[in-house]
Amino acid sequence: MMKFKIPQLSLSILSILLWGVIGIIAIAPFTPPALALDYNKEILIEADFSGRDLTDSSFTKANLRQSNFSNSDLTGVSFFAANLESANLEGTNLTNSTLDSARLIKANLTNAILEGAFAANAKFDGAIIDGADFTDVLLRPDEQKKLCKVAKGTNPTTGRETRDTLYCP
Numbered sequence: 001m002m003k004f005k006i007p008q009l010s011l012s013i014l015s016i017l018l019w020g021v022i023g024i025i026a027i028a029p030f031t032p033p034a035l036a037l038d039y040n041k042e043i044l045i046e047a048d049f050s051g052r053d054l055t056d057s058s059f060t061k062a063n064l065r066q067s068n069f070s071n072s073d074l075t076g077v078s079f080f081a082a083n084l085e086s087a088n089l090e091g092t093n094l095t096n097s098t099l100d101s102a103r104l105i106k107a108n109l110t111n112a113i114l115e116g117a118f119a120a121n122a123k124f125d126g127a128i129i130d131g132a133d134f135t136d137v138l139l140r141p142d143e144q145k146k147l148c149k150v151a152k153g154t155n156p157t158t159g160r161e162t163r164d165t166l167y168c169p
Contacts, residue, residue, distance in 0.1 A: 050088075111156055119143075133158045134165040 037057040044059075047067040054069075058078040065083050071091040081101040090110045099119040104127050111131040118138050124147055131153035139147070148168035154161050 111153075113155060113157060115158070129162060131155050132162050132165075133160050134162065135160060137165075139166075 037054060039062050040058050040060040041062060042059075043063045044067055045063060045065045047064065049072055050068045050070045051072060052069075053073045054077055055073055056076040057074075059082045060078050060080045061082060062079075063083045064079075064087055065085045066087065067084070068088045069092050070088045073093045074089075074097055075093055075095045076097060077094070078098040079102045080098050083103045084107050085103050086106045087104070088108045089104075089112050090108050092109075092112045094112055094114045094117050096116045097114070097118075099114075099117055099122045101121045102119070102123070104122055104124050106126040106128075107124070108128045109132045110128055112129075113133045114137050115133055115135040116137070117134075120138050120140060122139070122143065124143055127147075127150075129147060129151055132151075133155040134147070135158070144166055148163065148166055151162040151166050151168055155165075
């Protein structure tokens with residue numbers, strides 16, 4: 001019977017490699033969350049942000065006219081004084097976002113969730129809000145009145161009626 005001898009150095013290298021592989025496998029599921037992005041004062045006309053996780057990002061005073069944010073997670077995002085004219089926000093999650101002084105003129109907010117958003121001084125002239133959820137959104141009374149004139153539908157995610165979330169008469 002033959003015996004093979006593995007040199008001690010080779011055994012040590014194999015051991016280190018094995019522990020390295022085990023270490024990588026152990027920490028792989030614990031990847032850090034995506035970092036918030038800063039797009040403040042950027043000109044991003046017709047930009048495509050669809051289907052992205054932009055949680056806690058900032059678009060303060062950005063020009064986002066005709067940009068596409070459809071089906072994106074915009075939780076906690078700041079759109080303070082941003083131009084979102086004709087932007088596609090269909091199916092977005094805008095929970096706890098800042099929309100103060102934003103221009104959402106002719107924006108598509110179909111089935112968007114705006115729960116807890118701060119939208120004082122935001123302009124929604126001509127916005128499409130079918131199925132949007134405005135639960136606990138801070139709005140100016142004149143904007144709320146305008147939105148109630150066109151409010152209809154039920155949000156498919158929250159199950160809430162748009163008119164109910166706006167406290168329409």
